[in-house]
Amino acid sequence: MSNHPPKMTAEHVNVFYGDKQAIRDVSIAIDQDNVTAFIGPSGCGKSTFLRTLNRMNDTVPNARVEGDIRLDGQNIYAPEMDVVQLRARVGMVFQKPNPFPKSIYENVAYGARIHGLAQGRAQLDAIVEQSLQRAGLWNEVKDRLGDSGTALSGGQQQRLCIARAIAVDPEVILMDEPASALDPIATARIEELIHELKGRYAIAIVTHNMQQAARVSQRTAFFHLGELVEYGETSEIFTNPREQRTRDYITGRYG
C-alpha cells in the first residue's frame, strides 16, 4: 500500500439534511497514491460523503456536517479555512459535463486566472496546454481553442472539465459518476485518464458501475444506508468481501 500518510482523513463523520441523517459515523482515509472508489446503491450516501471532502454540502440548505475531516492533517471545517482555496486544492468533476459557455481556452484558463496562478499570457498559455495535455484532450482541440467548450462531444466536454479541475493545480480530485453520461469509448478514455492521473493527484470516484470501480480503483469503499460497510483493497472487495452486505450488493443479490 501507500508509504505516505493519508492525503485526506475523515473521522466519525455524520451528515444531516434537516432531521434526516444521510451519513452515519463514517471514518475513512484517502491515499495519495491510489484511486479510491465509493460504491453502493442509490441513496446510500456515497455522493453526499464525497461532497463533504471539499465542502460542497455547504451550498445545500439544511445540510449539517459533524466530525473531523482533514486534508494533510488540516481540519477543512475549521473557521480559518478558506473554502474557495479548499475547492481549488480539492477539485471536483461532476456526472454531467458542465463546461462554461465560453471558449475551450477560457474554460481551462478561468480558474488559474482567478487563483492568480499565472503571471502573464505566456504562463497562462502554458497552464492551459499542460492541463489539456494531462486531460488527454490537447491533440483534439489545440487548433480550435477559441471554439465554445459546449460545442465539444460529451466525452470531450468531460475531459475539458477534468482539464479545468487540473488547471488550478489541485491535490485531490473528486469525481462524481464522471462517466455515467458517456458512451463506452468515451468512458474508456476517462478511465484511462484516471489511470494516468493516479499518483499525481489523490483521486476519489463515486460510481454506480461496479465494473468501473473494479477497473479504475485500488481501494473500494462500500456504502449502505449512510454507513461505510466495508473499505479495502479493490481486488479483495470484488473477489472476497468480508461483509455479507457487500457480497450481496456486488454479486447482484441486493434487497
Next chain:
Amino acid sequence: MNEHTVKAFDADIGQLRGLISQMGGLAEDAIAQAMRALQRNDAEHAARVRADDKAIDAIEAEVERLAVRIIALRAPMANDLREVVAALKIAGVVERIGDYAKNIAKRVPLIESEQRIEPVSVIPAMARMASDMVREALDAFAARDPEAAVRVCESDSALDDFYDSIFRTLVTYMVENPKTISQVAHLLFVAKNLERIGDHATNVAEMVYFAATGQQMVERERGGTKE
C-alpha cells in the same frame, strides 16, 4: 444463499453446477467399470469404458462454453466469480480423472493371463477408495462445504499408503514370478493411475475450499509416494 435479482443468473449457475455433478458421476462410473473389466479380464467391457470417455470430454467442453458465457454476460463477482472459476478448473480435473480410468481400461487387454495374478484382487479396493474421494470432493462442491473438502484432502494419505503397499506387493510378485513381469508392470500402472486419481480429487477439494471460503487451503502434508 439469497437469489440474484436477475433470476437468469441463478439458472446459469444452477446449470453449471448440474453439469459438474453429471461429469463427476460419469467419472466415478468410469473407474468402477474399468475395475469390472480388469477383474473379469473383459476386453469388450474395457473397450466400452474407453468409448464412454467421450461423453465426459463433451461435458467438459460444455462447462467451458457455459462458464465463459457467464463471465462475459453476467460479470460474476466475489463468491459467484470464485465458483465459476472453480467449476471451470474442476471440469478440467474431472476430465483428467476420466482419462486415468480410460487408461486403466486400455491396459485390460494387455494383462492377458492364463493364470490369475493374485494381487489383482486388492486393486478394486484401492479403486473404491479413489472413487469415494472423487465423489466426496464433488459432493463438497455441490454443498459448498469447505469442511468436507478438508476431509477429502486428509484421506489422500490413506490412498497413498495403499499404493505403497500394492507397489511392494507387486514388486515382490515380479521377483518371484519373472514370467509375469510385463502383465504385472501394467498392474503397477493401474495402481499408479488410481493414486493419481486421488491426487486429482484432492485438487478438486482444494478448489472447492477456495470457492467456498476465498482462502487457499493451507498446504497439507501429502503422504509421500515412491515412484
